[in-house]
Amino acid sequence: MELVLDRLTKQYKNKIAVDRLSMTLKPGVYGLLGANGAGKTTLMRMICGILKPTGGEVRFNGMGVSSEGFRDVLGYLPQEFGYYPGFTARDFLCYMGTLKGLPKRTAKQKAAELLEEVSLSQVSDNKIKTLSGGMKQRLGIAQALLNNPQVLILDEPTAGLDPKERIRFRNMISGLGKDRIVLLSTHIVSDVEHIAGEILVMKSGQLIQKGCMEDIIKIIENKVWECTVDNNLAEKLTESLLVSNFRQEGDHVFLRLVCDQSPCESAILAAATLEDLYLYYFSEETINE
Ligand SMILES: Nc1ncnc2c1ncn2[C@@H]1O[C@H](COP(=O)(O)OP(=O)(O)O)[C@@H](O)[C@H]1O
Ligand SMILES: [Mg+2]
Structure with missing residues (x-):
């Protein structure tokens, strides 16, 4: 068939x-x-x-x-x-x-x-x-x-x-x-x-x-990063990069970012999900309304 x-x-x-x-x-x-x-x-x-x-x-x-x-x-x-x-x-x-x-x-x-x-x-x-x-x-x-x-x-x-x-x-x-x-x-x-x-x-x-x-998901392997940074750096990073997750934790911010290179010194690679991939492809379009 x-x-x-x-x-x-x-x-x-x-x-x-x-x-x-x-x-x-x-x-x-x-x-x-x-x-x-x-x-x-x-x-x-x-x-x-x-x-x-x-x-x-x-x-x-x-x-x-x-x-x-x-x-x-x-x-x-x-x-x-x-x-x-x-x-x-x-x-x-x-x-x-x-x-x-x-x-x-x-x-x-x-x-x-x-x-x-x-x-x-x-x-x-x-x-x-x-x-x-x-x-x-x-x-x-x-x-x-x-x-x-x-x-x-x-x-x-x-x-x-x-x-x-x-x-x-x-x-x-x-x-x-x-x-x-x-x-x-x-x-x-x-x-x-x-x-x-x-x-x-x-x-x-x-x-x-x-x-x-x-x-x-392999497409974005090595492109998903997590880091915890101060508010200033968080603001800078989120202006230019794809943000998959943003969470205020006290006076710091936890960030999950999709980008080709490490966004900052403390960033570590995270396992990619389909949601990250969707963001990567469709960031400029409507995401789950
Ligand atoms: N009858 C139509 N006449 C002109 N453009 C259309 C018509 N139907 C759909 N489109 C356009 O074709 C594109 C694809 O639409 P559609 O197949 O409904 O997409 P989706 O189901 O993924 O939302 C859209 O840009 C839509 O505006
Ligand atoms: Mg449709």
Whole structure:
């Protein structure tokens, strides 16, 4: 099973949102990390066949994504998802199932199974408008799973989840990646840190990094420093360097900095994290709002 992106490009009037992006995805969980405006949604909509590329193509096992066959193996959770607030969770899933072409009985059965799988059985007959953010998000995922898709595309599925819901969501996704291609986008570092086997870093329409967590962090190995300095020096250092952490400790300041060379005499190298890497790449852009 493979999903191939071949020089995929989308140009809006004078803006190239996705720029000759090529890669091959195999079963597993891929975390697409990028700041707002990086091109994540545009990329995903092209993969799903909703948006026509201006260049290049997407193929799944050799077939084009606009073909009928691809619809049947695709599950998609859009970034903005309408939830039919007056429907119950169960009715909504049955309805979506029939829209996807399942016979009524199958849709009903599948809905019950999925409600169980995303731990919503308890609230399955409650109206959607009464569910929490995390519950709605899990319902959105259940909807994307109705046709037992081989390719699952989730656009910012953790936006608006509280930490507990986020953990629950991650655990669910890990399981889904066992025999499917799961691509999920986020601008929240900790999401991909914990669930993605492979991390894709996207900036200005291009993939600038790709690999497992250990590999991509190597880029900033020997570039993360920690030191405790007086206020004057702290002010000087933070003016010119990337600050990953700043903590006032009495009359001194603890600093964690990302820079090529030792920032001051007392600085020692620290183990890099994905958050440091994100800062390194996206410091000039919006960081987790
Ligand atoms: N319909 C559109 N027309 C013009 N520009 C667009 C359109 N949709 C997105 N863009 C631009 O393309 C870039 C990528 O957007 P998007 O794919 O939504 O990024 P992300 O999902 O990473 O935030 C942004 O600069 C955005 O303003
Ligand atoms: Mg987006």
